[in-house]
Amino acid sequence: xxxxxxxxxxxxxGEDLFVTVHVTDGQRxxxxxxxxxxxxxxxxGATVVDVEQRVPRKLIRDLGRSGWLxxxxxxxxGGAAIDALRYGMMAxxxxxxxxxxxxxxxxxxxVSGAIWRWGTDEQRQRWLPALAAGERVAAFLLTEPDVxxxxxxxxxxxxxxxDDLVLNGIKKWISxxxxxxxxxxxxxxxGQHTAVLVPRDRPGITVEPCPDMLGLRxxxxxxITFDDCRVPRHAVVGRPGSGLVFVASAALDIGRxxxxxxxxxxxxxxxxxxxxxTRRRVQSGQPIAExxxxxxxxxxxxxxxxxxxxxCWQAGEAxxxxxxxxxxxxxMAKYFASTAAARIAGQAVQLQGxxxxxxxxxxxxxxRDSKAxxxxxxxxxxxxxxxxxxxxxxxxxxxxxxxxxxxxx
Numbered sequence: 001x002x003x004x005x006x007x008x009x010x011x012x013x014g015e016d017l018f019v020t021v022h023v024t025d026g027q028r029x030x031x032x033x034x035x036x037x038x039x040x041x042x043x044x045g046a047t048v049v050d051v052e053q054r055v056p057r058k059l060i061r062d063l064g065r066s067g068w069l070x071x072x073x074x075x076x077x078g079g080a081a082i083d084a085l086r087y088g089m090m091a092x093x094x095x096x097x098x099x100x101x102x103x104x105x106x107x108x109x110x111v112s113g114a115i116w117r118w119g120t121d122e123q124r125q126r127w128l129p130a131l132a133a134g135e136r137v138a139a140f141l142l143t144e145p146d147v148x149x150x151x152x153x154x155x156x157x158x159x160x161x162x163d164d165l166v167l168n169g170i171k172k173w174i175s176x177x178x179x180x181x182x183x184x185x186x187x188x189x190x191g192q193h194t195a196v197l198v199p200r201d202r203p204g205i206t207v208e209p210c211p212d213m214l215g216l217r218x219x220x221x222x223x224i225t226f227d228d229c230r231v232p233r234h235a236v237v238g239r240p241g242s243g244l245v246f247v248a249s250a251a252l253d254i255g256r257x258x259x260x261x262x263x264x265x266x267x268x269x270x271x272x273x274x275x276x277x278t279r280r281r282v283q284s285g286q287p288i289a290e291x292x293x294x295x296x297x298x299x300x301x302x303x304x305x306x307x308x309x310x311x312c313w314q315a316g317e318a319x320x321x322x323x324x325x326x327x328x329x330x331x332m333a334k335y336f337a338s339t340a341a342a343r344i345a346g347q348a349v350q351l352q353g354x355x356x357x358x359x360x361x362x363x364x365x366x367x368r369d370s371k372a373x374x375x376x377x378x379x380x381x382x383x384x385x386x387x388x389x390x391x392x393x394x395x396x397x398x399x400x401x402x403x404x405x406x407x408x409x
Contacts, residue, residue, distance in 0.1 A: 027089070055104055078132025138176075138182050141184060144156065148173075195247040275289070
């Protein structure tokens with residue numbers, strides 16, 4: 001029997017997670033602070049960022065002043081040293097209000113984390129405080145026109161030339177490449193996958209915008225061409241040969257983790273918009289929320305969004321324990337959360353009908369962004385392949401479950 005609308009359960013919020021997992025008072029307060037900031041500062045400009053296809057520098061500096069950039073780094077380098085779970089909460093609230101801003105924070109953290117972990121003292125001192133303050137912008141240059149997920153076979157080359165290194169190659173689909181002040185470039189150096197830090201003002205760099213993307217339109221994607229671009233030898237981050245296995249892999253863990261939580265935020269936004277719309281939209285003399293098929297759609301949205309959030313929480317706990325299988329837990333969270341977000345966003349548009357497809361519609365923007373989230377930081381199919389390779393280990397009943405002492409059970 002269909003329940004009267006007044007007896008329908010209230011719309012689940014991110015805080016419902018707190019009844020499912022153990023959350024400290026500090027984490028609860030942190031989440032509420034993130035949500036308040038995102039609603040006041042990030043959300044109101046989300047449509048403008050999408051339409052104008054750019055992130056305002058003023059907003060970037062505000063993020064820096066508010067401690068949202070390089071938040072994983074220690075305070076001496078401009079960070080806040082927050083833990084993985086708090087970082088996930090932050091990414092969720094960014095994703096709930098504006099995926100472009102969540103993507104911006106993730107990219108900055110990927111680069112700043114790489115510099116902090118693998119860079120020289122000179123590289124840290126030059127770039128980390130400025131990135132954390134929002135005074136400078138970084139971009140992560142891994143993807144090429146013909147090399148996406150097969151990152152080990154990038155064709156960009158670094159060669160010796162006297163006291164310098166010379167870069168040649170093309171990178172494409174680079175988030176915030178249009179506005180970045182420094183590029184973390186992944187290239188082949190003597191047959192070894194190597195990371196190089198390249199300031200934008202070096203001669204031999206051409207930046208071409210990639211406008212009018214389907215989703216993440218405000219992420220200012222660009223194609224970056226290096227034509228005999230010279231950099232000093234100390235521009236290498238880490239050591240030659242460490243680019244993919246160490247520098248890129250650690251950064252991609254951050255990017256995928258942020259994206260997974262961002263998908264949860266997108267799903268939450270779709271759920272909130274859908275619940276509100278179906279309560280006020282009247283058809284055949286009653287709100288459509290009283291129709292059983294609509295209730296079924298909402299039930300699926302609620303269930304999938306909570307399941308995604310719990311996988312993200314589990315991945316965050318694995319990061320904090322430094323579990324051996326942390327990368328696989330992040331991959332699972334990203335895989336499930338991104339596919340769930342795409343389904344939920346599609347249902348949100350369906351529930352609103354023509355209104356959901358109209359120009360300026362929030363759920364239409366979320367729907368477009370959800371497709372991009374299935375592509376960035378590893379496509380759904382590539383992640384399925386990576387997870388499937390370890391199916392034997394992951395099928396074990398104890399996989400991903402921590403013992404009381406923090407070790408694997």
